[in-house]
Amino acid sequence: MQLRYSIFGESHGPGIGVVLEGLPSGLVVDMDFIESEMNRRRAKKGGLSTPRLEEDRPEIISGVFEGRTTGTPLCAMIRNGNTISSDYTRTMNLARPSHADYTGRVRYGGYNDYRGGGHFSGRLTAPLVFAGALAKLWLAEQGVRVGGHILRLGPVEDIPFDLVHVSPDQFGEIAARTLPTISEEACEQMQQVIQQARTSLTSVGGIIQIAVTGMPVGIGSPDDSLEGIISRNMFAVPAVKGIEFGLGFGFGSAYGHEVNDPMRMDGDRVIFLTNNNGGILGGISSGMPVIFQVVIKPTASISREQQTIDMVNHTNAQLQIKGRHDPCILSRATVVVEAATALSIMQALRDQ
Amino acid sequence: MQLRYSIFGESHGPGIGVVLEGLPSGLVVDMDFIESEMNRRRAKKGGLSTPRLEEDRPEIISGVFEGRTTGTPLCAMIRNGNTISSDYTRTMNLARPSHADYTGRVRYGGYNDYRGGGHFSGRLTAPLVFAGALAKLWLAEQGVRVGGHILRLGPVEDIPFDLVHVSPDQFGEIAARTLPTISEEACEQMQQVIQQARTSLTSVGGIIQIAVTGMPVGIGSPDDSLEGIISRNMFAVPAVKGIEFGLGFGFGSAYGHEVNDPMRMDGDRVIFLTNNNGGILGGISSGMPVIFQVVIKPTASISREQQTIDMVNHTNAQLQIKGRHDPCILSRATVVVEAATALSIMQALRDQ
Amino acid sequence: MQLRYSIFGESHGPGIGVVLEGLPSGLVVDMDFIESEMNRRRAKKGGLSTPRLEEDRPEIISGVFEGRTTGTPLCAMIRNGNTISSDYTRTMNLARPSHADYTGRVRYGGYNDYRGGGHFSGRLTAPLVFAGALAKLWLAEQGVRVGGHILRLGPVEDIPFDLVHVSPDQFGEIAARTLPTISEEACEQMQQVIQQARTSLTSVGGIIQIAVTGMPVGIGSPDDSLEGIISRNMFAVPAVKGIEFGLGFGFGSAYGHEVNDPMRMDGDRVIFLTNNNGGILGGISSGMPVIFQVVIKPTASISREQQTIDMVNHTNAQLQIKGRHDPCILSRATVVVEAATALSIMQALRDQ
Amino acid sequence: MQLRYSIFGESHGPGIGVVLEGLPSGLVVDMDFIESEMNRRRAKKGGLSTPRLEEDRPEIISGVFEGRTTGTPLCAMIRNGNTISSDYTRTMNLARPSHADYTGRVRYGGYNDYRGGGHFSGRLTAPLVFAGALAKLWLAEQGVRVGGHILRLGPVEDIPFDLVHVSPDQFGEIAARTLPTISEEACEQMQQVIQQARTSLTSVGGIIQIAVTGMPVGIGSPDDSLEGIISRNMFAVPAVKGIEFGLGFGFGSAYGHEVNDPMRMDGDRVIFLTNNNGGILGGISSGMPVIFQVVIKPTASISREQQTIDMVNHTNAQLQIKGRHDPCILSRATVVVEAATALSIMQALRDQ
Helix, strand or coil: CCCEEEEEECCCCCEEEEEEECCCCCCECCHHHHHHHHHHHCCCCCCCCCCCCCCCCCEECCCEECCEECCCCEEEEEECCCCCHHHHCCCCCECCCCCCHHHHHHHCCCCCCCHHHHHHCHHHHHHHHHHHHHHHHHHHHCCCEEEEEEEEECCEECCCCCCCCCCCHHHHHHHHCCCCCCCHHHHHHHHHHHHHHHHCCCCECEEEEEEEECCCCCCCCCCCCHHHHHHHHHCCCCCEEEEEECCHHHHHHCEHHHHCCCEEEECCEEEECCCCCCCEECCEECCCCEEEEEEECCCCCCCCCEEEEECCCCEEEEECCCCCCCCCCHHHHHHHHHHHHHHHHHHHHHCC | CCCEEEEEECCCCCEEEEEEECCCCCCECCHHHHHHHHHHHCCCCCCCCCCCCCCCCCEEEECEECCEECCCCEEEEEECCCCCHHHHCCCCCECCCCCCHHHHHHHCCCCCCCHHHHHHCHHHHHHHHHHHHHHHHHHHHCCCEEEEEEEEECCEECCCCCCCCCCCHHHHHHHHCCCCCCCHHHHHHHHHHHHHHHHCCCCECEEEEEEEECCCCCCCCCCCCHHHHHHHHHCCCCCEEEEEECCHHHHHHCEHHHHCCCEEEECCEEEECCCCCCCEECCEECCCCEEEEEEECCCCCCCCCEEEEECCCCEEEEECCCCCCCCCCHHHHHHHHHHHHHHHHHHHHHCC | CCCEEEEEECCCCCEEEEEEECCCCCCECCHHHHHHHHHHHCCCCCCCCCCCCCCCCCEEEECEECCEECCCCEEEEEECCCCCHHHHCCCCCECCCCCCHHHHHHHCCCCCCCHHHHHHCHHHHHHHHHHHHHHHHHHHHCCCEEEEEEEEECCEECCCCCCCCCCCHHHHHHHHCCCCCCCHHHHHHHHHHHHHHHHCCCCECEEEEEEEECCCCCCCCCCCCHHHHHHHHHCCCCCEEEEEECCHHHHHHCEHHHHCCCEEEECCEEEECCCCCCCEECCEECCCCEEEEEEECCCCCCCCCEEEEECCCCEEEEECCCCCCCCCCHHHHHHHHHHHHHHHHHHHHHCC | CCCEEEEEECCCCCEEEEEEECCCCCCECCHHHHHHHHHHHCCCCCCCCCCCCCCCCCEECCCEECCEECCCCEEEEEECCCCCHHHHCCCCCECCCCCCHHHHHHHCCCCCCCHHHHHHCHHHHHHHHHHHHHHHHHHHHCCCEEEEEEEEECCEECCCCCCCCCCCHHHHHHHHCCCCCCCHHHHHHHHHHHHHHHHCCCCECEEEEEEEECCCCCCCCCCCCHHHHHHHHHCCCCCEEEEEECCHHHHHHCEHHHHCCCEEEECCEEEECCCCCCCEECCEECCCCEEEEEEECCCCCCCCCEEEEECCCCEEEEECCCCCCCCCCHHHHHHHHHHHHHHHHHHHHHCC
């Protein structure tokens, strides 16, 4: 049965959550692990992220019995706390640049919940992380692991994953840092860039790199490619504006003899000496690590004055967004992108 | 009814084709336009592409009556000519690096048709172009146009589309060149790069940029984003390894105040002064041109000797691919990527 | 966007509910109407149904803002009350005949929640009625109405709907009776049959007839027929074992000249003089009322001793189900079947 | 990967066919068996069916290599012969009662191919039988068999399948008769009824009963029931107007203690002493034979004069259909209904 997930909720409505259909039965729902993943998404202290407190304890409503999945639809819900919606009335007619305020309004005929971004809010990534944590638990049983790090943040670059030799042992180390990076130095420089962005009343974008290890050969199809499955889920994550596999856009200035991945027998095993294709050939996994990068645009909400429009009165307006906002979501986005990856890989594996 | 298309066929089987379901009825099937699109995909003379002759005349089997779509499933088929399959027996066990030979073999348990790449062959893009041409005809009725050019080919860059002011008037001019570029100079330099690649027995990759003009506001959803619909179809096109919208990976080193697109009223119309988001916000079209780039890896088949394996005997092997192969598919791929775009946009529009 | 609904929950878990995706935005969510529909599903007093009290107040978690649908996923949830699960431990290993205990156990590897039927419980029809009520509100705006009655209950037959002249005016009258019937006499006789079944420690089945009025012509497709859409949703309703449209199984002993529906012009309108086809021809609505019958098997839970097996010890066993159970669910099932119908018709209409 | 099939074509267009996606690879495509199934659908001699000759040799275009499925999309096509379309011009504006002429015209805005019923033609069941034959070949490898017979034809009833003990050994015997029946006497009486219908210039309906043997336990889901999967495919078969499982509509006048299926251990195996539920409980297979009945309405085309309308001039009209038409399609429909069954069961099995 195909794995399917539906995320529901609005930032300032009664709650947010997710329904998963097509889960296997008998999966142990390790709430400690799930909680640790939810924690990775939470705002960090020390000015590296938004100081707004979020509890985000998911309650499992259905689909789990005596600590294991039943196989029937699993619903988990997070109640929204006492949000002060009156904050929003003053600026509710003003479209925030680079946000979905205007497109959402047109799409839903003006009936969408505008408070805090409504269904477009980054808060909706909390149930996605919950669902992704479940997927990771199942994948771990198959020997498949998903990890990510911030490859770039503004001008700072981290050391990339080794496309051939990336190991899940690195993932825990990365997640333990203040920001998820491979290099300690990059971690510190990125923190400085974030602080500078904050003091400059702006925000900063970056690139997340993901690795999936332990991937079996032969998953995906030419007509329903593994890249396509991943990318469709990825573009439902707010702020994602691009995805590339392996060498990605680097292929655009490359020559075939430089980037074709040579193959060899390693005893009984087929290996590739390089992995420029990011573990996928013809839409199908090659057995090498699946590696890809997604770009996250700078947080749209910045405190500088911006040119915009009043959507109700159809006039030009100037907007200065109040309140504290994340100058950079790359750290929190890493676990979100991992979650969307884990769900995609599980969908592809369960479909075969 | 949702638009759906299924591409079938193998390179050296009886034929290839496509079935489209969910087409509107009454659409005039302009065979001249379809033929002109099919021609853009055909191999060019003058050494810029593979000299193998292909006729690729699609026969419409169903779904068209008296020159218009009936609304019931449309099947179009292209017979394969007298292909010499014996060419393949000598190397059939050797996996061509960067091809799907190995992953396809594992995926299909060794039962897939290996001749000429089988279902993975670039030939399968011919029915895709046919289907895309139909989609373009329907989109034109809605005032929506799709065009593309080679933004990069190896070391050569073309002038990018103006993200705000791109016009469909450019599309014809681009398509008329030897290679689809905006700049005449880039066109000539790219030809040289291709010739050098050929003489160096290698191949070269590139980037295609696509623009969709006349796009209405409000198409797509946060949970089923326009970017996601496009990307899923795009990664079913052979050799595509990445996609980015608007500024794309450029967002990764950008600051919010530089890249947030300011909004203004232009009379009654809402406009964006810049279009770094590539015409999509929150997964929904903004009314600005939808602009994105896809990267095409260098043609996998090159004549240099490569390290590979014998998939049957499980031994290391050296492979030297015989025959003439395209050193660069960017030119032919442009109309293919346009076709996948047109189908995606039509799917999104028909779904709302 | 396609309308989709997912029902989640287990009878004795934390709660049950539904997520609807693809709803239109701006629909007024008339909670009084929804509550009245939910009431129709509730157990009746006077021994005609199970005396167990159920509150079943749905809480809307998402997708509604200021009394209207937002167009984003709508989740509604019903908390389960203080259910006494210890009731079930004594018989949890015994498969109740005609229930899904055994098939569910095999399907879900023994991990499904067995208490009170778990996800198979009739309680899960409460969120279905909620969703159906929403669909009815939308259909009413299009002039489409859905109504049903008990056509047969054990040996008692009600007057059938007039296939040509059925009017929505009848629906309120039917719903106002103790049991939903057209004939007052049938209503009384059916009550007696139910009481006899109760005192005989058995249960009784029946047939529900549904009429959809105001249906536009041209909805459905030969390949995705309106009958097929309705039937797929209908067989997800517990206890449904058959569906027939119009004359239905009566066609099996009929001759063409007797049952072909003659057509006439009625001014500018096309009418059918008879409606043996139940308002659907070639899978497409004809503009006549859509009429069909579904059969509901007798409640599986009866108090007589029954032969069964112990699923854990793999031994034969005798089962005597304790507690009060509905001897007949036809009355409550009528609004459930109406709900599944309303959702099906809305799916078909929204898809075109 | 989910099994999906799309049937395309029009009765008087260039051809008809089917594309199957999600087939397993390596299945031996036994063309003799496929041909024998196609033969069962062909018109019979001796006046029992339409004398129009049809060749209907399917050509496999893709998805088969060296006699086995490749696992990539399989397209099979049947060319339409030299059909004389001019026959239709005289009556093309007249809607044939009980046909889809009128609903199809409205659905497709008048652009559908009206000749010979176009996409609604019974001819489209030929590719369905082809696809069903493939499904039967795969099912046979799993030990699953599908067979059917005419349970009723007008006033004549055949002996029903034994719900518990039906055996695939019967299927060949049934298929070998002039009409597919269990009882020789019923076969003869049915032939007489058909001849009488012919001489009376009318047609006659009937009921087909299907049995699936060797079905494993646990296939299907409560939310996506096995009955629902079968019924959705079944209502895409022309002339099907109802479906019931096991006792079906008989449940409507039954009492629980009479029809609940008692369970016993038979050594290690779980068995049901009766099979009123037709092998499905809670939407999930029980391991007993899956048994159901579908009703086929009398052939719509009869030679008697009928009241209808002129769809172009919007006037009343009388229609007398010329040409020889099947007075009864039950015999040919049996293999068609078997095919839709086999595809449904394969879909359900492949999905788990």
